[in-house]
Amino acid sequence: MNGFYLHKIAIVGVGLIGGSFALALKRAGVVARVSGWDADRNNLHLAHELQVIDQLPSTLAQAVDGAELVMLAVPVGAMESAAREVIPLMASGAILTDSGSVKQCVVECLEPLALQHGVRYVAGHPISGTERSGASAAFAELYQGKRCILTPTAQSDVAALDTVTLAWQAAGSEVVTMDVLKHDRILAAISHLPHMIAYSLVNSVSDYDRYDENILDYSAGGFRDFTRIASSDPIMWRDIALTNKDSLIEMIDQFEEFLGELKNDIQQADGERLYEFFRRSKITRDALLKPKVR
Ligand SMILES: NC(=O)C1=CN([C@@H]2O[C@H](COP(=O)(O)OP(=O)(O)OC[C@H]3O[C@@H](n4cnc5c(N)ncnc54)[C@H](O)[C@@H]3O)[C@@H](O)[C@H]2O)C=CC1
Numbered sequence: 001m002n003g004f005y006l007h008k009i010a011i012v013g014v015g016l017i018g019g020s021f022a023l024a025l026k027r028a029g030v031v032a033r034v035s036g037w038d039a040d041r042n043n044l045h046l047a048h049e050l051q052v053i054d055q056l057p058s059t060l061a062q063a064v065d066g067a068e069l070v071m072l073a074v075p076v077g078a079m080e081s082a083a084r085e086v087i088p089l090m091a092s093g094a095i096l097t098d099s100g101s102v103k104q105c106v107v108e109c110l111e112p113l114a115l116q117h118g119v120r121y122v123a124g125h126p127i128s129g130t131e132r133s134g135a136s137a138a139f140a141e142l143y144q145g146k147r148c149i150l151t152p153t154a155q156s157d158v159a160a161l162d163t164v165t166l167a168w169q170a171a172g173s174e175v176v177t178m179d180v181l182k183h184d185r186i187l188a189a190i191s192h193l194p195h196m197i198a199y200s201l202v203n204s205v206s207d208y209d210r211y212d213e214n215i216l217d218y219s220a221g222g223f224r225d226f227t228r229i230a231s232s233d234p235i236m237w238r239d240i241a242l243t244n245k246d247s248l249i250e251m252i253d254q255f256e257e258f259l260g261e262l263k264n265d266i267q268q269a270d271g272e273r274l275y276e277f278f279r280r281s282k283i284t285r286d287a288l289l290k291p292k293v294r
């Protein structure tokens with residue numbers, strides 16, 4: 001692919017996202033060697049057994065040594081501590097990227113650290129994932145046909161941005177660039193709010209205690225479809241909620257307004273308004289599912 005080739009990359013946090021990035025680049029034939037590191041030693045071993053990483057290093061320094069590109073794919077709340085350990089071990093001029101679901105807090109913390117050490121940092125966020133975690137959840141096709149958002153700043157190195165772009169394109173994604181604040185607001189609406197609602201829905205239904213039996217046994221396909229993402233990793237979502245607080249609170253307020261409107265229309269038995277509410281939503285959702293002609 002355009003002569004794009006990396007001799008060594010290192011993945012710190014070899015879970016679903018970091019592991020899938022490694023597998024995708026290997027499958028595309030654009031990387032010679034993948035090393036990795038994980039705070040969970042069992043997961044690191046598993047990543048090696050599953051050939052997600054080629055090398056099983058005994059130290060973080062060994063994992064990072066000689067890597068042209070290091071990907072931090074740890075929960076957002078662990079980005080800073082991971083970066084503090086990783087960056088001083090990287091060669092000057094090497095590229096650091098990350099996959100965090102929230103960008104402002106990660107960029108504010110990682111960019112100055114990277115600049116101090118002559119490391120070229122480009123923040124990223126693949127808009128693809130599943131509710132599963134760990135190395136065993138990783139698969140090479142995860143990023144195929146999906147988008148990846150990069151959030152460069154005025155300080156970002158243009159050549160490093162180019163390299164990270166090429167890596168995500170090799171993984172199968174369309175790369176778009178965006179300002180960090182815009183990113184966090186959009187993701188609060190389209191991803192973080194739905195996760196909060198799915199988690200809340202499961203808790204509110206499972207706490208329903210009018211009958212002495214587990215009503216989840218009566219759930220049909222709709223409940224499963226709606227709540228799949230509530231099986232996502234609680235640490236990951238705790239960190240996202242804490243670090244995208246303002247945008248998320250704004251979206252929760254807006255959601256409460258809509259739910260309040262719905263509740264009111266039900267209370268008032270206002271069939272016309274209810275019909276219009278559902279009709280408008282159905283049109284929007286159906287349009288979303290229609291394949292886009294580009
Ligand atoms: N799961 C998803 O669908 C998506 C997740 N993301 C973001 O990507 C990042 C990774 O998410 P996943 O791969 O889903 O999580 P994961 O739980 O599958 O993998 C994260 C790995 O990081 C390790 N880890 C935690 N702290 C560490 C540290 N300080 N040093 C080294 N390793 C450490 C964990 O042991 C775990 O194996 C998160 O920031 C998440 O917000 C982004 C897009 C989609």
Ligand SMILES: O=C(O)C(=O)Cc1ccc(O)cc1
Nearest residue numbers: 101126127128129130131229
């Ligand atoms: O499983 C799903 O449908 C997701 O929504 C996955 C996901 C989770 C977090 C992200 O930052 C991006 C994608």
